[in-house]
Amino acid sequence: MRFLKTLFWLFIVAILGAAGGFAYWAAQPVLAPGQLAMDFAIEPGSSLRSVADQIAARQIPLQPLLFEALVRLTGKEGQIKAGHYAIKPGTTPQRLIGQLVRGEFAQESLVVIEGWTFRQMRQAVADNPALKHDTLALTDKELLAKVTTEFNVPEGLFFPDTYLYAKGASDLQVYRQAHAELLKRLEQAWAQRDLTLPYKTPYEALTMASIIEKETGQKAERGLIAGVFVNRLKKGMLLQTDPTVIYGMGDKFKGNIRKRDLLTDTPFNTYLRVGLPPSPIALPGNDALRAALRPERTDALYFVARGDGTSVFSSNLPDHNRAVNRYQR
Template sequence: MRYKVWLAAAALIACLGVGVGWSYYSALTDVVVSVPVTVEVVKGDSFTRIIEKLQAQQVPINGLWFKLLALPGDGYKRVKTGEYELPAGLTQPDILALLLAGKTKRYAITIPEGWNFSQLRRAVEQNPHLEHTLNGLEPVALMAKLGATATHPEGAFFPDTYFFEKHTSDVALLQRAYLKMQQVIAREWPHKAEQLPYKNAYEALIMASIIEKETAAEPERPQIAGVFVRRLQQGMRLQTDPTVIYGLGAAYQGDITYKDLKTLTPYNTYLITGLPPTPIAMPGLAAIKAALHPDTSASLYFVARGDGTHVFSANLAAHNQAVNQYQRKSK
């Protein structure tokens, strides 16, 4: 690109004379962006309109020379729409190269591991750089808009940081997160350990979401998974607080009470046998791997130490002793 520009400059210097040629040479070499600026090119903007937008941002480009720079390859027809960040120190050829390359400004939205769908939806709806088309839709209708086969959104989106251009639709963003979760599950499921108590990959995703909410200590996740897998295999209830909390929804007040544990919901694993009907959060890769590759020890219980880790026990007597040591004494 720049090689063609210099050829054009040489031809103009020869044909138009030294004065005009020098002016064109200055257009090539002079820095015109003294401080960072942002300019947005929208659909329908003419090349003249783009020049006007740049000038309105106090970028002193010469309209005539800028158009001449764009002549090789009909560059003035190939500017891509989007929002562009122009750093200080750019010349006119630098600006044109950036516009033709479509190096638009990127925004980011981060989906943390362990978020539930309500938290994700709130973050998407409040993001000012997205185009919002899903606000107010019921979950089933929202999933249909994404082209998803699943009808329940919980756990369906992979936690990660997603970069996007301004005016990207909320549909496009959520589709990426949904497809990534589908890809991760499809990749990991065939390599699962043998004799796991899951009917399908979706049940493994449910388990992964519980593991994600039970511990942030990655080395413990296979141990947590092992406890829950053995409980399922032995017909024991999972008895895990995060599922109770999820089932309570807005009724949860920050501390689980005896009444909460006795409140029947489809997610109260103190009262129901087996897995809850859906995931309770968005699990990350480590939790998914743990659900598919649980440890093979004998532990059936665990209790929090209070420092983010847990004590694991193979029988109820040892578990009660750990509860007395780490839970009851702290109250």
């Protein structure tokens, strides 16, 4: 009898010890501080055993049987979401379960740069290995149709910013995010516009913003440059801006504009055609949008680059020619 009693208590102690060890394991970080984060993917329709095996297959030091037991004890076995995840240093098995249940997917990012053309954006998206490339075989027009039916040309319709997405997300998600952000920023800028501006539509303002974006990298000068272009539009003068000519040249542009390029007619040659070009020529950022819709008041009609990133502004042609002779010739 005494032997059975002793055996019983030994059994209780063993159970408590095992429970204590299990609880201790569940509260310890899977990866120690200083280790690199490790990623893994859970396939759709995976069983709990398969989930544990997929994590283990990535060499993540998580005991599959103990993890499976912990999930069952928490009653979350039917709530794990498929997707791409990253386990960071300090994450415990308990925290990992919450991550899988809430669908806290691994975050990737793509940076779209101000002044890029849509072509450059497409290349950056295509080169990003973390995206699922659903649009790779589409033409620009076919891609745009999957994002919006309101426009015919994709240039300028995507806001330059940093976009976050879950690893393995469709590249269409990035395009839709960037387009929605552009529409939001354009709507905000249009609502606060100078009502004396010559633009008939927000799209015309977007086109002007893209020209301003390409004309200067100097944030302080964008408002003045916008003022010059607005003055020229109001007077019916040619805009005569090189970035539009370059855009119209396409692959023919090799780094320099020659006189014959200025005399070659394209829809974007503002040395030959009055008014704005038919579409934006780049992806404008917020500063360019604000400048286009709230330009600085100026009597200047001309400007020329000094060669140091800044410009000289003139209100008449003789002064402008002197500035050209000094800084360009």
